[in-house]
Amino acid sequence: MLRQLGYLRSILTYSMSNCKAISTPIEVKTSLPKLPATPTSALSIPYRQAIGKLIYAASSTRPDISFATSMVSTHLQAFDTPHWEAVKRIFRYLQGTLHYGLIFNSNGQSLLTLEGYSDADWARDSSDRKSTSGYLFTLKGASISWMSKKQDTVALSSTEAEYIATTHAAKEALWLRGLLHDLGYPQESATIIHEDNQGCIALSKNPIFHTRTKHLDVQAHFIREQVRTNKVALNYCPTENMVADFLTKALHSPQLIKLCQLAGIIPTTHHC
């Protein structure tokens, strides 16, 4: 089990150490305005320091705050009270989940099989209509790698956004397969990446829908190559079990808790 109880306690500063806990790190459908510059009244906010601390937690043991953290961190250049409120909400969520960590189980089998989840939220950012990609990889049910990132280009359809997201996931899958191979755990079959968009799965297998996909960049077709050479395989997974969903959008509490459990992010009973 990996967790950061001590670190999280130490970063609950900014007069947040006794804050009231809240059940999700970010409110559903939150949209933060893009500002031209930080107003003078907001200059004293320790925005960047706070986000730096959140990023450390998000990338070491807390994928559940990755999306919220990545959203506030796109406003490092210019921020105001609403952005700071969003940051404080993440701290309030951490306050209630200080004991959460990543669980690693041995469950008897001697196979180390890599499994992935890839998801996208189309045109999420209302200011530039760019989509968000997210992926998460597990080994025997334990989360080992994840990412939440706003896409660089504007996708014209949800299928296209998903397709771009699978490219990121496939790149990570290839690197992880190489690492596992080097450590003595070669992945004999293609790495399954769960995906909740049927159009995207079809597209990864065949060059269909020509009129709707002819504009896609070469790099987006990277995934097709990996599927063809049997390095990865996309597998349909209904949205309610799509673990990477919390890396692309804000969720309501019951769904977030369910997905966290599927990703092996659970509270620990061990006290120190």
Add this chain to the structure above:
Amino acid sequence: MGSEIDSHIRNHTWDLVPPLSGRKPIASKWVFRLKLNADGSVNRYKARHVAKGFTQQEGIDYEETFAPVARFTSLRVIISITVMEDLELHLMDVDTAFLYGELKEEIYITQPEGFIHPDYPTYVCRLNKSLYGLKQARRVWYETIDSFLKEKGFCKVNSDPYIYIYLSSSGKVIIFLYVDDLLIAASPSLLDSIKQMLHQRFRMKDLGEATSLLNIEIIRN
């Protein structure tokens, strides 16, 4: 501060020489730090004598500086393997790791404040070994530990330059290098011999079973 100076002397980090004309020594200073445990309690107070690397000039005082950085993902993959194979997971840290490497360049620094030689106050320290704060310090240390592990039969993993693996009929050892911390995942039968091997070459602290690394708590049931 005294123990830091002792390790410089033991290590023969520098020779005291008269200053060269036309060659300005790199300034040095003391850095004091409070080391905390993962749960936030005080571990120890630390003093370190460092070079002000930002005053170094490229081509004169340094050449190569790049040293790779480890990934959290690799750490989590090693934890997965440790759990599945029921390996021992121990942590060791190298005392004054950056003082080990041999320097390729000729570098002069000022004498440490408070420890200036009474008979030769104007002399400067000509470095034999690398020093904290030098731009190339991390790289020199990395080269030192890298060649040591390879010499002992470890293989560097292609996909991550901070992971080394050793396989034998009696088990496996995986070493995850984080600057001067070594996370060792080893078959129980190999653990002691690996620690001995490291102790023979470096002055190390054996922190026993790994309970925390990089502000991450590791809890095993």
